Amino acid sequence: MHRHVFLRIVEGVTIQDAEFFVQKPDATGRMGASKLQKCTAAIRMLAYGSSSDAVDEYLKIASNTARECLLHFVEAVVARFGDEYLRKANANDIERLLHEGERRGFPELSSGLERNVSRKKQTTTIILEAVASSDLWIWHAFFGTPGSCNDINVLQRSPVFDDVLQGRAPEVNFSVNGTAYNMGYYLTDGIYPRWSTFIPAIKLPQTPKQRVFTQHQEVVRKDVERAFGVLQARFAIIRKPALAWNKDILWKIIMACIIMHNMIVEDERDTYQNYRDPNEYDQLQTQNNEGSSNQVGEDSFVVHNGRLDARNLGAYMERRSEMRDAETHISLKNNLVEHIWRKFGPNRQVD
Structure with a gap:
């Protein structure tokens, strides 16, 4: 610091x-x-x-x-x-994340989702769920679930998709391999359900295309692992047995550490080796916003603010069904495999 x-x-x-x-x-x-x-x-x-x-x-x-x-x-x-x-990503933030995701081969990639465990006196554990981007900025943090819960239990309690379901999150329309989609996704490990918002690696890749996809997926997903590692290296109180027994105090400690971590990232990320200046995307944002008649380069997405309609239960359930659609998950994953293969091929190095 x-x-x-x-x-x-x-x-x-x-x-x-x-x-x-x-x-x-x-x-x-x-x-x-x-x-x-x-x-x-x-x-x-x-x-x-x-x-x-x-x-x-x-x-x-x-x-x-x-x-x-x-x-x-x-x-x-x-x-x-x-x-x-601790703010949620706005339209401009998502625009930058999408450009970075496209550069690394994953169009409309939101970021990585992962859980980690915070110890409390070596007897009880409390789980921290986080979403992080490639610059190690933590966009979402959910702390307080008992360590006896697995990732699926934590997902059911987590508010990570609340804004999406309620229509408050910025909406993005994008295409992969010629197929149109309207909901972002996270890169995860294999325990998560087959939802359209989760893209895991292929457990046992058989073909060269599957191996290249799995390699790139695992590399990009390591962003959130690095974020956890850096957070724990900066604030050892997170990785050591907790000195407080009150969960509210532990929550404040975790949130304060994440806030200071993001402040350090904001101050130092321009020194990162693979850092891309967000200002270079400023001239692109006006052309990728809703209503634009043209788009830049190969980026095929449009970002616009969501609109909350608290009285429309039907729209809420429709978004919920779209988010949990297994067919969309399979289609998006297959299209990403083809997209990664065309973009990188067998002889390109992983960025």
């Missing part, structure tokens, strides 16, 4: 919770801990997964004060930065 990102977080949480973070004198008139000390104590506990008494010698803060710093800090981070860094 660069200095200016840290200082932005400090100023943000101070504005959000001035009563706690502003330095004040105690009963003897001696000035208490500064906002920099309090924020540093909280971030060190998140980054190293240490207990509250581990920052005593370094920051001269008592254990109880450090614990209060952590609780106030994560609450302020979620309240101050949550709307910006």
Whole structure:
């Protein structure tokens, strides 16, 4: 985390919770801990997964004060930065993701979907579900399902498709191998059901086309695995046994870590080796929006905002049926196999 990102977080949480973070004198008139000390104590506990008494010698803060710093800090981070860094993808965000997905061989690819486990005192586990893109930005996070549930159980509880079903998500019309589709998809592993929104790898590829598709699918799906790895490397409190027993506190800790992770990604992703500047797509967005008479290059998709009609139950059930359509799943997967083969062939390197 660069200095200016840290200082932005400090100023943000101070504005959000001035009563706690502003330095004040105690009963003897001696000035208490500064906002920099309090924020540093909280971030060190998140980054190293240490207990509250581990920052005593370094920051001269008592254990109880450090614990209060952590609780106030994560609450302020979620309240101050949550709307910006836990936001759902808008039409412009999806436009950039679609261009990146098309470049890597998967038209209308939303991103990767995966689950990971957060430990709690080595006895109970809590699952974190996340959606991440190639730049490691986490677009969706759902935390709180018991670890005894498998991926299917978590999917039934997850709100990942709520906006799609309710008509709030931006709609995209695209074509693969000459076939038109109107719903995005995630790259997943094999446990997920055969829905039109899930594209797994081929378990036992037999033909060269299937092998090339599986290779590219697994490479692109590793984006979410990398995002989990980087998140845990930056904030060790996620991978270590939890120090809190309250699930609400654990949720705030997880969300605060994801927010700061996205802030770091925003600050550093222009230094990534394969990073593509989003500004290069600005001139393309107006031509791929709804109502445009032309499209750019080989991109065959149109993005427009969804419209929520809460009273139309029939439309909700229709979207639900489309999302769970196994025939569309098979058709899209077969067309993607052909598309990947034509785009990359047997001798092209995986990007």
